[in-house]
Each structure stands twice: as structure tokens, then as C-alpha cells.
Amino acid sequence: MSFNARSAWSIYHRELWRFLRTAFQSVLAPVLTTALYILVFGSAIGDRMPEINAVDYGAFIIPGLLMLTLLGETTSNSSFGIYMPRFTGTIYELLSAPVGVAETLVGFVGAAATKSLILAAIILLTARIFIDYSIAHPFLAFIFILLVAAAFSLFGFILGIWADSFEKLGIIPMLILTPLTFLGGTFYSIADLPEPWNSVALLNPIVYLVSGLRWTFYGSADVSIWVSLGITLAFLILCVAVIGYIFKTGWRLRD
Amino acid sequence: MSEPILELSGLTKQFGGGVKALDDVDLTINRGEIFALLGPNGAGKTTLIGAVCGLVRPTGGTIRAFGEDLQGNWRQARARIGLVPQEISTDMFEPVLHAVSYSRGLFGLAPNPARIEEILRSLSLWDKRDARIMELSGGMKRRVLIAKAMAHEPDLLFLDEPTAGVDVELRKDMWHQIDAMRARGVTVILTTHYIEEAEEMADRVGIIRGGKILMVDQKDAMMARLGRTEAHIALAQPLDTLPPAIAAFSVELEEGGRSICYRGGDGTGKGREEVADLTKALIASGIDYIGIDVRESSLEDIFVSLLGEEEEQAA
Numbered sequence: 001m002s003f004n005a006r007s008a009w010s011i012y013h014r015e016l017w018r019f020l021r022t023a024f025q026s027v028l029a030p031v032l033t034t035a036l037y038i039l040v041f042g043s044a045i046g047d048r049m050p051e052i053n054a055v056d057y058g059a060f061i062i063p064g065l066l067m068l069t070l071l072g073e074t075t076s077n078s079s080f081g082i083y084m085p086r087f088t089g090t091i092y093e094l095l096s097a098p099v100g101v102a103e104t105l106v107g108f109v110g111a112a113a114t115k116s117l118i119l120a121a122i123i124l125l126t127a128r129i130f131i132d133y134s135i136a137h138p139f140l141a142f143i144f145i146l147l148v149a150a151a152f153s154l155f156g157f158i159l160g161i162w163a164d165s166f167e168k169l170g171i172i173p174m175l176i177l178t179p180l181t182f183l184g185g186t187f188y189s190i191a192d193l194p195e196p197w198n199s200v201a202l203l204n205p206i207v208y209l210v211s212g213l214r215w216t217f218y219g220s221a222d223v224s225i226w227v228s229l230g231i232t233l234a235f236l237i238l239c240v241a242v243i244g245y246i247f248k249t250g251w252r253l254r255d
Numbered sequence: 256m257s258e259p260i261l262e263l264s265g266l267t268k269q270f271g272g273g274v275k276a277l278d279d280v281d282l283t284i285n286r287g288e289i290f291a292l293l294g295p296n297g298a299g300k301t302t303l304i305g306a307v308c309g310l311v312r313p314t315g316g317t318i319r320a321f322g323e324d325l326q327g328n329w330r331q332a333r334a335r336i337g338l339v340p341q342e343i344s345t346d347m348f349e350p351v352l353h354a355v356s357y358s359r360g361l362f363g364l365a366p367n368p369a370r371i372e373e374i375l376r377s378l379s380l381w382d383k384r385d386a387r388i389m390e391l392s393g394g395m396k397r398r399v400l401i402a403k404a405m406a407h408e409p410d411l412l413f414l415d416e417p418t419a420g421v422d423v424e425l426r427k428d429m430w431h432q433i434d435a436m437r438a439r440g441v442t443v444i445l446t447t448h449y450i451e452e453a454e455e456m457a458d459r460v461g462i463i464r465g466g467k468i469l470m471v472d473q474k475d476a477m478m479a480r481l482g483r484t485e486a487h488i489a490l491a492q493p494l495d496t497l498p499p500a501i502a503a504f505s506v507e508l509e510e511g512g513r514s515i516c517y518r519g520g521d522g523t524g525k526g527r528e529e530v531a532d533l534t535k536a537l538i539a540s541g542i543d544y545i546g547i548d549v550r551e552s553s554l555e556d557i558f559v560s561l562l563g564e565e566e567e568q569a570a
């Protein structure tokens with residue numbers, strides 16, 4: 001199987017250029033929203049809240065808020081990245097180019113993941129202004145953020161191919177991802193939930209992502225880091241398989 | 256001897272609803288030629304292009320490009336094929352130079368600013384290189400699409416209705432561009448509604464309808480085979496019958512004997528010569544005339560007549 005690095009780089013470079021072109025919307029808006037969450041729930045209310053697992057409440061919510069932004073923005077960026085060429089018809093160029101699934105994924109998904117890492121870095125730096133927090137396992141945190149960014153970039157890519165309207169494009173991030181993230185332990189530990197809600201919460205896949213990232217920050221979480229990593233990896237592999245199938249069959253791409 | 260650059264054999268595309276957009280199409284395009292594919296709306300022109308360029312999945316038949324099977328060799332083949340789509344589809348916020356450079360990279364070629372400049376200059380786009388595509392006129396946008404398709408220096412270029420909706424001046428300008436591509440050795444396949452365009456540009460013409468190729472021939476040969484000259488000679492005095500010297504020509508009386516109608520020739524100018532002989536014969540026979548209207552049939556007449564015959568057969 002051959003891989004055309006120049007093609008992949010061209011897609012990657014162009015997607016990042018598009019990201020920077022719309023920096024106000026794609027960087028400033030999510031950073032501002034997250035900063036407001038941190039300011040209100042972390043700084044203003046956080047001081048009156050008890051510690052959770054020996055972590056200040058303000059610091060406790062940072063991994064969850066980061067995950068909230070990361071999931072929404074990564075999915076949106078990636079889905080828009082492939083949906084817009086389909087919508088405007090410019091996808092003809094990609095489909096007629098000597099470009100396969102590998103180059104397309106490295107280009108589009110790589111760029112979406114890069115955007116997410118940049119966003120995550122800015123959010124963490126911004127959070128530092130308001131909240132005193134530390135990262136216990138910075139390398140693992142980086143790997144985990146990278147994995148989540150890659151997995152949800154792939155997921156967004158699938159969403160962008162599946163959607164045939166802007167409405168559908170927004171449904172999953174707004175009506176599924178955001179509520180699941182809020183209910184996935186962003187603002188609380190699911191261990192504090194009474195049964196059966198504690199067990200029900202474990203059915204929410206976002207719990208494992210929030211919990212995994214929180215573990216890399218503070219060394220303690222609701223579920224094991226290895227379970228979180230395993231689920232993230234499994235989701236990533238599933239998305240790759242779905243995209244491989246889409247390219248093989250041309251579903252929603254080629255008539 | 257002509258060398259095939261693209262060979263379609265039994266190419267078929269049936270869409271989900273059962274509509275056959277391409278029906279067992281056999282077609283060979285030779286290196287260096289300009290081939291015009293003519294057909295009414297929905298004839299299958301764009302589907303045919305899509306099947307070769309990877310936008311449409313054929314349901315039957317084979318495509319060979321550059322001597323190799325396209326399915327097994329799609330990467331190498333696509334790197335040598337360019338496409339200018341019918342619709343103006345490009346990122347409108349992108350500057351011209353950026354868009355064209357991207358296309359080159361997408362097709363796997365190393366950056367070559369000098370080559371990009373050459374392409375943009377040849378299309379009179381160099382001065383607009385930093386302009387966002389949305390700021391350009393419709394004609395300029397079309398040129399950007401051509402520049403994008405030329406950025407990876409294709410050997411085979413598809414132009415899907417390149418002059419649809421553009422004014423006459425720009426259309427002629429586009430023809431010059433196509434001529435320049437031919438001069439560079441690019442094989443061009445263009446689909447068009449403007450038969451005048453095929454007449455002006457093409458070496459060979461194919462006529463497609465209902466997904467079937469009705470005819471493929473050298474443009475001149477098609478004109479020679481199907482072309483006709485029609486002349487109407489208005490007589491000074493009406494005639495009841497034609498004298499034998501005149502009746503020997505392919506003529507008939509019309510308008511109650513006030514006019515003679517000639518139909519003949521073969522589209523190569525032979526008809527005009529016969530009309531000249533006919534006028535001499537009229538003078539020699541003492542028949543005076545007051546006007547002559549001579550008309551050569553165009554490719555459009557041939558096209559319309561072919562489609563008409565096809566419809567009659569179908570009925």
C-alpha cells in the first residue's frame with residue numbers, strides 16, 4: 001500500500017490554514033467559553049465547594065471542562081472539514097486526486113487533532129490564570145488528549161460524511177456529546193452518585209474519558225486509567241474501521 | 256499511428272433507482288487529440304467523466320488509462336488526469352495562488368512556484384493571485400478551476416462544459432486556452448452544449464444520448480458524411496416543370512414554381528460547387544433568377560437530426 005506524503009501534507013496544511021483563518025471562531029470562542037466555566041464554577045463557586053478526592057473543586061473540574069471543549073470542538077472541526085467540501089462540491093478535487101484513505105485521514109484528522117491540541121494547550125494556560133492546578137502525569141495527559149483528539153476527529157469525519165444537512169451536523173455534538181459530557185462527571189465524581197445512578201453513569205462512555213484525563217492530572221479517578229485508555233483506543237479503532245469501510249464502498253462520497 | 260490514452264469498454268453505470276446513466280459505452284480517446292462529447296442534458300456526459308475521474312463507481316465494464324487498467328492502477332492514472340468540473344466548486348475564501356498551489360500538492364507534486372506562475376500568467380490570473388476567489392468574476396473563477404486542474408500538469412484533461420454560462424468573448428478566450436493545452440501535448444476531452452464549440456475545437460466528436468454513444472467520428476468525416484448543402488434559388492419567372500438539364504441536379508421546384516431548392520453535397524464544400532454548376536446550367540437554359548440563398552448544414556443540424564432519428568427509432 002503506497003502513501004502519498006505530499007498529498008497528505010497538502011490536506012493537513014490547508015486544513016490548519018482554514019483553522020487559523022477562522023481563529024476568532026475556532027480558537028477564541030471555545031477558549032472564552034471554557035474560561036467562563038472555570039471562572040464561575042472554579043473561582044467563584046469553587047471556594048465554597050468541598051474537596052473531591054483531596055482535590056480542590058476548582059482544580060477538579062478542569063479536566064472535565066477541557067474534555068467538554070475538546071470533544072465538541074474536535075468533532076465539529078473534523079465534521080465541518082469534510083462536510084463543507086461535500087456541501088460546496090469541492091470534494092470532486094479530493095476524490096479525483098491520487099489520494100486514498102490513509103492520506104485523507106492523516107490530512108483531515110491529523111489537522112483536526114492538531115487544532116484540538118493547540119486548543120487544549122491554550123485552555124490549560126488560560127485555566128492557570130484562575131486556578132492553581134498541577135498535572136501529575138504530563139506525558140500520559142498529552143498521550144490521552146492526543147488519543148481522544150484523534151478518536152473524536154475520526155468520529156467527526158464519519159459524522160461529516162453521514163450528515164446531509166447542517167442540522168444533522170450539529171445534532172450529535174449538541175444533543176449527545178455535550179449532555180453526556182455534563183453527565184459524565186465533569187462537575188462531580190460519579191462515585192458520589194447514589195445507586196442505581198452510579199452504575200447507570202458507567203454506561204456513559206464519556207465518563208471513561210473524563211475520568212481518564214482526571215487521573216493523568218491528579219492520580220485518582222472514578223475508573224481505572226487503563227480501562228479509560230482501552231475504551232478510547234477501542235473507539236479509535238472502531239472509527240478507523242468505519243472510515244475504511246466508507247472509503248471502500250464510497251458511501252456518501254462517490255455516486 | 257494514433258496511440259490510445261483512454262479506453263472505455265462496456266462501461267455501464269446504473270444508479271440505485273434503476274436509471275442507466277451509462278449503457279455499455281465503448282470509447283477510445285487518442286493521445287494529443289481534442290475530443291468533444293456532445294449530448295443533451297442527462298445524456299450521461301458528466302457520469303462518463305465521473306467514472307474515469309473516480310467520482311462515480313461504474314457498475315460494469317472496464318476503463319484503461321495510459322495503457323493500464325484504471326481500477327488496479329488508480330493512483331498513477333489519477334495523478335495524470337485533470338478535471339475542470341461543470342459547477343464552479345472551490346473554496347471561495349481562498350486566495351488564487353493558495354488554491355492552485357494546494358491542487359498541485361494534493362496530486363502529490365513538489366511545490367514549483369515558477370510553474371504555478373506560468374500557469375496563472377497563461378490564464379491571465381497572475382495579477383489576481385492574492386485575491387480571494389469570491390472577489391473574482393464568473394469567468395475568472397472558471398479560469399481558476401482550469402488553473403487548479405492544470406497545476407499537476409496532467410496528460411489528460413476533462414473539461415465538463417467549460418464555457419457554460421460565460422459570455423461570447425470569454426468563450427473564445429477559453430478556446431484559446433484549450434488550443435494552448437493542445438500545443439502542450441495535453442489530450443482534452445470536453446463536454447459541451449455549444450455545438451459551435453465542438454465545431455471550432457474538436458478533432459473528433461462523440462454523440463451520447465441516454466447513456467449510449469450514438470456516433471464517434473472525426474469531425475470533418477462526420478461533416479462530410481452527414482453534412483448537406485441547401486440552396487434556394489428564387490426565379491424571375493415561375494416554372495411549371497424543370498428542363499432536363501436542370502432536373503439532372505438534385506433539385507425540386509417549390510413555392511409554386513417560383514423557387515428551385517437544391518439539397519446535396521456532403522459537407523466538404525462539394526455542394527457549393529454543384530450550386531455554382533446549377534446556376535451556370537440555369538443561365539445556359541435561359542432561366543433567369545433573382546436571388547440565391549445557400550446554407551451549409553452545421554454540426555448542430557447533424558446533431559439534431561441524429562437525435563431525431565434516434566427518437567423515431569425508439570418510438
